[in-house]
Amino acid sequence: MTVVDTDRPKRAHHASAATGTAPKPAPKPADEPVVVGVDLGGTKILAGVIGAKNAILGRSKRPTPAREGADAILKTIVECVDEALEAAQIERGAIAAIGVGSPGPLDSTTGVILYSANLNVKNFALGGGLATEFGRPTAVRNDVWVGGYAEFRLGAGVGKKNILTAFVGTGIGGCLVVDGRVVEGAHGNVGEVGHVVVKAGGPKCGCGSHGCVEVFSSKTAIGRRIQKAIRKGVPTTLAEKLTKKSGKLKSGDLAAAFIAGDHVAIKEVHRAAHYLGLAMGGMVNVFGPELVVLGGGVTEALGAPWIELVHASAKIQILTRDSVNIPFVAAALGDDAGMLGAALVAREIVVK
Ligand SMILES: [Zn+2]
Incomplete structure (x- = not known):
């Protein structure tokens, strides 16, 4: 298992020429170069220009042209970055590096997204494309990895050395920090918290x-269960919301129904939290974190009751008294986590 030492970052993965030199001390804030962080998602792209002390100097947001494939996605990211630079009143030439958080799996050494069903791409040389366009080194990492990294360095995990993070949205992913280092794994594709099996022979997952x-705790899974209840004729205030438009569940609608006491919403939220707790509790036993951070759209919408339910389920799994008492908290950076984490990775390419 390889790790990134966040105190003295080792050679960062990036798509342009190698810059493998000996580590230098961490920079003073005044020396921190301006970098760009990009959060590439299945539905939207966020770009931010990040200055010293991780200040967001300018930002931009655009819908992801996911159906149009790689060329359109690259073009939109470039436009989004240029817009963020314009908002920050900074020229392209003044940025030192670009970091991207992207759905994977991907090859972080070459910046190639191997495939992504959400983005409709295969062997997409995203890092190379951006490095060519902007003439700057570019790093591409797994989206939840950079989100978890940002929470560790700048958000809910500041000051902690052992953290387990899970983001619950359309899917579930996470990030693990052990002894102050973000676990990167031998091949760079770690943090697949969503694919821990919690029920042998259970429903089929997108991973095969x-x-x-x-398949139990993501927003997609909860929505599927609620659709099933609606088809059976079980009364729920969500029936109207889910039969309109795409039929996709929105986290905000789920949270509103849950708070209003809708029986279907309550039942499905409890069920989802139960299974997520089983997975998290098992991982707490394996890794022994001092803090568990929960983020993502479902967590943001449902808030404290959701975190308490997940924690209660996890406690049943957790073996030692010390670990039973660790806090489960909400992520602190919200939608900016991916963008900020990508910027941190970008800075590590150029400042060693
Ligand atoms: Zn799976």
Whole structure:
């Protein structure tokens, strides 16, 4: 298992020429170069220009042209970055590096997204494309990895050295920090918290396996269960919301129904939290974190009651008294986590 030492970052993965030199001390804030962080998601792209002390100097947001494929996505990212630079009143030439958080799996050494169903791409040389366009080194990492990294360095995990993070949205992913280092794994594709099996022979998951926690606890899974209840004629205030438009569940609608006491919403939220807790509790036993951070759209919408339910389920799994008492908290950076984490990775390419 390889790790990134966040105190003295080792050679960062990036798509342009190698810059493998000996580590230098961490920079003073005044020396921190301006970098760009990009959060590439299945539905939207966020770009931010990040200055010293991780200040967001300018930002931009655009819908992801996911159906149009790689060329359109690259073009939109470039436009989004240029807009953020314009908002920050900074020229392209003044940025030192670009970091991107992207759905994967991907090859972080070459900046190639191997495939992504959400983005409709295969062997997409995103890092190389951006490095060519902007003439700057570019790093591409897994989206939840950079989100978890930002929470560790700048958000809910500041001051902690052992953290387990899970983001619950359309899917579920996470990030693990052990002894102050973000676990990177031998191949760079770690943090697949959503594909821990919590029920042998359970429903089929998008990954091809059965019974993964993602098929019980993601927003997609909760929506599927609620659709099933509606088809059976079970009364729920969500019926109207889910039969309109795409039929996709919105986290905000789920949270509103849950708070209003809708029986279907309550039942499905409890069920999802139960399974997520099983997975998290098991991982707490394996890694022994001092803090568990929960983020993502579902967590943001449902808030404290959701975190308490997940924690209660996890406690049943957790073996030691010390670990039973660790806090489960909400992520602190919200939608900016991916963008800020990508910027941190970008800075590590140029400042060693
Ligand atoms: Zn799976």
